[in-house]
Amino acid sequence: MNRYADNSITTLQFIAIITGTQVSFGFIDIPYELHEHAGSDGWISLVIGWLVTTAASLVAIRLMKGYRQGTLLDLLAKYGGRWAGRAVACVLACYFAIFSYDGLIYSTRVIKSRILQETPIFITLFLILIPAYMVARNEVRNIGRYSEFALLASLWIPFIFSFTLRHANWLYLLPVLPEGWGPVFSTVPHTIYYFLGFFASVFLYPYLQKKERAGMAIVIALTLTLLSFLFISIVCFVFLSPDEFGTIYQPAIYLLKTVRLPFLEQVEGMFIVMYLMIFSIAWIPSLYFFSYSVNWTFGRTDPRLPLRLLIGTIIVSSYFYVPDYWQLIRLNKWLSGFGFVVEYVLPLVLLALLSLSKRYRTEVKQA
Amino acid sequence: MTAARKLLPPLALLLLLTGCFDRLDMEDASMSLVAGIDVEENGKLYQYTSIPIFAKNSKRKSQSYKVQSTSLRQGRGKFDNYTVGVFNGRKIQVLVVSKRLIETEHAWFRFMDVYFRDGRNPITSHVIVFDGPLSQLYEYTPTNQTILPIALLGVVKSTSSRSESVKTTLQELHTQMYEFGQTPAVTEVELKQDLRVKGSALLAHDGRYVASLDPKESALLLILKKKNTRTVGFSFEVPKELVTDPEGSRWISFTAEKIKVKIRTAVKGGRFSFDIRVRMAAGLMEKQFPADIQAEQKRKLEAACTEYVKKEFEKLLDKLRENKVDPIGLGIYARAYHYGDFQKVKDHWGEAFSEADVNVAVDVKITDEGAVK
Structure with missing residues (x-):
């Protein structure tokens, strides 16, 4: 019980963890993804995706409101028995392990292709994972503080993109809906992947200092995510001609390549290096949730052992095998489906089951 | 004591790491500042480069090389054989294509692929069409003893600040090449008495040279x-x-x-x-x-x-x-x-x-x- 009170996090830290996990590499990829499927109307799909995600996240918060003394796993153990909790814990451990692996490989691929082309991936990965381990082995409060710092330290990013606006041609955004609503709606599922991460709230809920603000906090977090995605998408849409859009991967980095500052060359290199902090929120909290789930299954408390095992496996395996770009895209697609089931469907199902079981219990009592 | 003992094994492991593979010391680098592509009468593609020399007692301030190669990347390897340091194009300021190249080789923009594909290459270099054989440009020593890239950049910047020529960077050219509703235009330079901007070269959608605009027309184009x-x-x-x-x-x-x-x-x-x-x-x-x-x-x-x-x-x-x-x-x-x-x-x-x-x-x-x- 004390565990949660001693490690309580503020509302801002809660927001920082969730927004950071979502924004991370979506910021670099999402303009391309949106444009590929919906052209310059992709931003509308983004807004719809945000609406859907807000609904799903409020379901998750609603679920946790019923049980304030523990995480989702404790809640399951209470209502469904220890083994129900263990089953879900295993699924979540897998989910977060893959989530952090995906983020790690993506970031190292970006560094490899843009900055350190000749350095082997396993070295980059090793260097990234040392600080990741140092943060993730601690309790939630440290992770919250780290995320808060990383988010605040990245507030300069929108300003650097304002340099690219002198190339902007706002006519590229017109016409709106040339092909009707069809492409806009069919793009919404593609945005799901970039909103994954709000599920962290079911782990963070018991740590929140002000639980009554959880609903508001998650809506703020999602809105921040939406705003940053909207910002980068629209900046890219007015910068790149719709006809050249499909030829450029990672448009956010491409845009920065056109920025010339008198005192700094290769602005995009600096950006990637600084942006690593935001990237890292994609895997540091997930690494923690992974070790939490594993520990919960086995009834242990020290998060270090599972972390060491996972990190060791990732580094050693990267020496022999690293997914290439296309495999990474396939992994993303797959993770997107997995994430949809875990983050969007699972809370809904659990909430339904929970209210059913509660009703059943009260009926039994009344009888 | 125990903390130090705990730290020892990971620190020892760090010694095994090789460090960054991409390190390049300044004295080992030779940076190309002006890259040029030309096609000669025999139909063969030639690449030019100009590298500044930083040595104090050197009489010349920059060195030019010419190699025959159809691929820019392959050409880089050939340049490497000449230069003292590791040749690289990460600081290229100006990209010159000869008028003959864009008149004869319609799909010349494909040679620029390497600048976009390799994430470390710049895309802010200025693209210039040179009216004449590139050997003429690369043999030319500016009278005021500046090096070729500075002279080239100078004429482009001064004329474009008075709106007498379009100023097109590699990235802008990329947009113009791909955009269906627009055709590309780049600065045109010639050597007459001294280096001078002739105006703007208009290209068709596939990159083929079509016509030239004089400085006055270029100004009107820029207004529109x-x-x-x-x-x-x-x-x-x-x-x-x-x-x-x-x-x-x-x-x-x-x-x-x-x-x-x-x-x-x-x-x-x-x-x-x-x-x-x-x-x-x-x-x-x-x-x-x-x-x-x-x-x-x-x-x-x-x-x-x-x-x-x-x-x-x-x-x-x-x-x-x-x-x-x-x-x-x-x-x-x-x-x-x-x-x-x-x-x-x-x-x-x-x-x-x-x-x-x-x-x-x-x-x-x-x-x-x-x-x-």
Whole structure:
């Protein structure tokens, strides 16, 4: 019980963890993804995706409101028995392990292709994972503080993109809906992947200092995510001609390549290096949730052992095998489906089951 | 003590790490600043480069090399054999293509692929067309002892600040090459007495050279592209009715400021029509005839300026349509406001543009007479 009170996090830290996990590499990829499927109307799909995600996240918060003394796993153990909790814990451990692996490989691929082309991936990965381990082995409060710092330290990013606006041609955004609503709606599922991460709230809920603000906090977090995605998408849409859009991967980095500052060359290199902090929120909290789930299954408390095992496996395996770009895209697609089931469907199902079981219990009592 | 002992094994492990593989010391690097591509009469592709020499006691300040290679990346390897340090193109400032290359090799833009594909290469380099064989350019030593890249950048920057030539970076060229509703235009440079900007070279959609614009036409093009941030100067002879002595000089010069361009599009029976309205404030710079710029006279003078500027715009637009190129990007307006009609013609927008109606309306207001009457 004390565990949660001693490690309580503020509302801002809660927001920082969730927004950071979502924004991370979506910021670099999402303009391309949106444009590929919906052209310059992709931003509308983004807004719809945000609406859907807000609904799903409020379901998750609603679920946790019923049980304030523990995480989702404790809640399951209470209502469904220890083994129900263990089953879900295993699924979540897998989910977060893959989530952090995906983020790690993506970031190292970006560094490899843009900055350190000749350095082997396993070295980059090793260097990234040392600080990741140092943060993730601690309790939630440290992770919250780290995320808060990383988010605040990245507030300069929108300003650097304002340099690219002198190339902007706002006519590229017109016409709106040339092909009707069809492409806009069919793009919404593609945005799901970039909103994954709000599920962290079911782990963070018991740590929140002000639980009554959880609903508001998650809506703020999602809105921040939406705003940053909207910002980068629209900046890219007015910068790149719709006809050249499909030829450029990672448009956010491409845009920065056109920025010339008198005192700094290769602005995009600096950006990637600084942006690593935001990237890292994609895997540091997930690494923690992974070790939490594993520990919960086995009834242990020290998060270090599972972390060491996972990190060791990732580094050693990267020496022999690293997914290439296309495999990474396939992994993303797959993770997107997995994430949809875990983050969007699972809370809904659990909430339904929970209210059913509660009703059943009260009926039994009344009888 | 225990903390130190705990730290020891990981620290020992760190010793095994090799460190960053991408390290490149300055003295080991030889940086190409001007890359050039040319095709010679035998049809073979040649690459040129110019590398600055930093050694103090060297007589020359830069060194040029020429190799034969069809791929820019392969050419880099060949340059590497010559240079003292590791040759790399990460600091390329200017990319020069010869006029012969873009006249004969239509798909020359494919050679630029390496700049976009390799994430570390710059895309802010200026693209320049050189009218003449590149060997001439690379053998040339600027008279004021600056090195070639500085001289090239200098002429491009000074002319583009007076809106006398388009200034196209690699990234802008990429946009113009891919955009269906626009054709590319790049700076054209020649060697006559000294290095000088000739104007802008207009390319067709596939990159083939089509026509050239002189500095005056380039300025008008930049106005229509809404790209000129500074002032544009005009000089012309006013009609005889406006001067008291018809045999004397009739020259007048003004600089245009606060230039506002409005472009409206319409489609009539499958044909596009564009209404271009240009408004500008003129400040007189030079007047070689006596005239009292008051009430009636001022209006007449403004009408004369308007008429002159309008004619110049019409000449430019006729030239563009004759050559079936649209460096202004009117196709972007067409797509934005008439998507369906544009989609039908987008693969041959140049043709569609050549058949389009373009009306120019100009409004010049004289706002400043200068310091003397």
